[in-house]
Amino acid sequence: MTIAIINYKMGNLRSVLNAFESLGADAKIVDSPDLLSSAKAVVLPGVGAFKEGVDNLKNLNFVKAIEVEVLEKKKPFLGICLGAQMIAKKGFEHGEHEGLGWLDFDVRKIAPKDNSFRIPHMGWNNLEIKNGGGRLFNGIKDPAVVYFVHSYHLVPVRGQEKYITSTAWHGESITASIEKDNIFGVQFHPEKSQNTGLALLKNFIDLAYGKT
Amino acid sequence: MVKHRLIACLLWRDGLIVQSVNFQHTNFVGDAFTAVDFFNTWAIDEIVILDVSRDAKKRDLYYKIIEEISRRCFVPLSVGGKISSLDQIREFLRLGADKVVINTEAVKNPAFVTKAAKMFGNQCIVVSMDVKGKSKEDYKVYIENGSLATDWSPYEWAKKAETLGAGEIFLTSIDRDGLRQGYDLELIKGVADVVQIPVIASGGVGSWQHMADGIEKGGADAVSAANIFHYSEQSTKKAKEYLKEAGINVREPEFYKILLPREPKYII
Numbered sequence: 405m406t407i408a409i410i411n412y413k414m415g416n417l418r419s420v421l422n423a424f425e426s427l428g429a430d431a432k433i434v435d436s437p438d439l440l441s442s443a444k445a446v447v448l449p450g451v452g453a454f455k456e457g458v459d460n461l462k463n464l465n466f467v468k469a470i471e472v473e474v475l476e477k478k479k480p481f482l483g484i485c486l487g488a489q490m491i492a493k494k495g496f497e498h499g500e501h502e503g504l505g506w507l508d509f510d511v512r513k514i515a516p517k518d519n520s521f522r523i524p525h526m527g528w529n530n531l532e533i534k535n536g537g538g539r540l541f542n543g544i545k546d547p548a549v550v551y552f553v554h555s556y557h558l559v560p561v562r563g564q565e566k567y568i569t570s571t572a573w574h575g576e577s578i579t580a581s582i583e584k585d586n587i588f589g590v591q592f593h594p595e596k597s598q599n600t601g602l603a604l605l606k607n608f609i610d611l612a613y614g615k616t
Numbered sequence: 617m618v619k620h621r622l623i624a625c626l627l628w629r630d631g632l633i634v635q636s637v638n639f640q641h642t643n644f645v646g647d648a649f650t651a652v653d654f655f656n657t658w659a660i661d662e663i664v665i666l667d668v669s670r671d672a673k674k675r676d677l678y679y680k681i682i683e684e685i686s687r688r689c690f691v692p693l694s695v696g697g698k699i700s701s702l703d704q705i706r707e708f709l710r711l712g713a714d715k716v717v718i719n720t721e722a723v724k725n726p727a728f729v730t731k732a733a734k735m736f737g738n739q740c741i742v743v744s745m746d747v748k749g750k751s752k753e754d755y756k757v758y759i760e761n762g763s764l765a766t767d768w769s770p771y772e773w774a775k776k777a778e779t780l781g782a783g784e785i786f787l788t789s790i791d792r793d794g795l796r797q798g799y800d801l802e803l804i805k806g807v808a809d810v811v812q813i814p815v816i817a818s819g820g821v822g823s824w825q826h827m828a829d830g831i832e833k834g835g836a837d838a839v840s841a842a843n844i845f846h847y848s849e850q851s852t853k854k855a856k857e858y859l860k861e862a863g864i865n866v867r868e869p870e871f872y873k874i875l876l877p878r879e880p881k882y883i884i
Contacts, residue, residue: 426688451740
């Protein structure tokens with residue numbers, strides 16, 4: 405197995421697996437933390453609420469195992485949607501909750517400047533590349549158009565803006581993707597963003613296989 | 617700015633896709649697999665598939681079909697029809713659905729919507745409402761495939777569904793369904809105005825302009841159609857091109873090449 409897709413009982417895991425498989429990658433849905441060490445890269449997908457997500461990761465004993473692979477062994481990591489949000493320090497969905505704390509971001513409800521912007525932010529939106537876009541956006545046509553579905557997003561705290569690789573506009577600037585060393589996070593759903601999303605996942609696969 | 621979505625709705629009956637007029641099925645079109653492949657190739661933004669089978673024994677086949685089509689569908693896939701339990705939702709998501717569509721059970725058991733939203737996230741729960749009535753004063757929400765009237769006005773029910781935790785409303789006019797005269801714009805506008813969640817217009821598209829009207833006059837976030845997309849080459853791509861020409865903010869109408877599912881063969 406090259407790419408481990410973590411099953412913490414939330415979200416559209418199968419869609420993520422389908423996307424990786426269609427690209428010919430050797431990906432598997434992983435139910436047990438013991439299996440992570442044999443993977444070359446880790447994907448944390450997910451849709452749902454912040455607290456339930458973090459609690460499930462903890463209860464299934466995934467947190468330590470993921471941190472060993474990603475923070476110590478520096479394997480490429482891709483968080484998708486809730487999976488990207490959970491690596492933040494704090495989430496403010498239904499109260500204040502601790503995240504994994506890898507990056508100093510807060511997860512806050514989208515606060516559009518007027519109510520013509522519907523919540524959830526649902527549908528295809530243009531990305532505005534920031535800080536050069538990083539490695540996931542290699543060779544991807546600008547503007548990239550990708551599929552979002554979320555009500556909360558990553559808000560940078562204290563100088564973390566430098567890790568933002570793209571944003572989208574929904575009545576305020578939405579953090580669409582982040583990159584810090586081997587850690588990648590996307591708020592949108594590359595597995596459901598056809599050409600563009602699959603090209604982005606292909607870039608991640610290349611990282612996993614050490615091709616870039 | 618988030619773009620307006622073009623959605624293809626597939627009615628799956630006992631193994632095949634059907635067309636419908638006023639919720640009566642008129643003819644079989646073909647298999648879901650082919651339809652999903654074509655729409656994916658032709659610039660669709662999202663696919664909704666609903667089980668409208670009359671033969672209860674076909675339900676297992678529906679699950680299999682969902683698993684098969686999700687493998688090659690890289691736009692969001694919403695799955696519905698006869699959903700009445702959290703286990704069913706979990707199973708559809710496990711098989712590759714991205715969202716589920718709930719209709720009758722939402723009215724019969726509103727707490728179910730809240731439970732489902734809490735467990736799977738609001739964004740995952742689409743509440744579908746079928747509406748019928750002579751004038752906007754007596755519009756009523758119908759359940760059981762449009763066969764049973766409820767006391768709900770569409771406006772009140774839409775607000776209630778939002779409060780219960782729905783992430784989106786799929787709004788169909790039974791009277792307009794299949795008649796090719798355009799959406800019930802008054803109905804759509806009325807609902808879109810009272811909720812903050814996205815509203816998908818459905819029922820009655822006979823020309824691409826009807827879809828533009830649904831967005832511009834009806835205030836719909838997304839437009840759905842079924843019959844008009846069948847039996848013509850590049851139908852959904854042409855619809856998309858029309859909307860773009862009309863100045864509507866949509867995703868580029870470009871082709872997508874389907875990558876067939878295959879064994880891992882990524883070799884360095």
